Amino acid sequence: MNTRMVPPPAAPDASATGASTAPAALHLTITAPLAIVLDEADVASLRAEDASGDFGVRPGHADFLTVIEAGVLRWRAAEGPWRYCALRGGVFSVEGGRSVRVACREATVGDDLGALQARIAHERAEAREALLRARSQDTRLHARAIRQLMRELRAGGDTLGLSTEAEA
16 A cells, blocks of 8 residues: 655646736825825725715725715725825726725825814815805795796786787
8 A cells, every 4th residue: 555645736826827816005096186195005905985885995806986075085004004085075996906096176185083074074064055055046046036027927018028919
């Protein structure tokens, strides 16, 4: 009886089989209209938020594209602390499992998460106020136009040229 041990076959090389391996790190780029705000090549993970909720990205993530609203993006290197960037809306994309790009209207990198979250809350409140002011102005203009039409109709006049009786 032969008791010689045969070593197990070697694992196939990933490049030889066509299988892909996950990249070691993400490359994060955040751009605003006039500047590259951040260009960091050693990101281990990040978190952001879109309309569907909070999501995370790690090296090897599938290609992904989403619109993000005002919020705070969080990322960190393999052994580093979390870092933060307040974003004022934008487009978030992952390509090739490694490249993460954020194109936004405005971005502020900072170390104080609380301060950045307060800034975002303030910007959201200002945006709500601006929307309410615009709606209020629109309502006032609409009411003014209706009052003017009612005055014309009550007076029996056609200074606006709306009557079709003159054509008959």
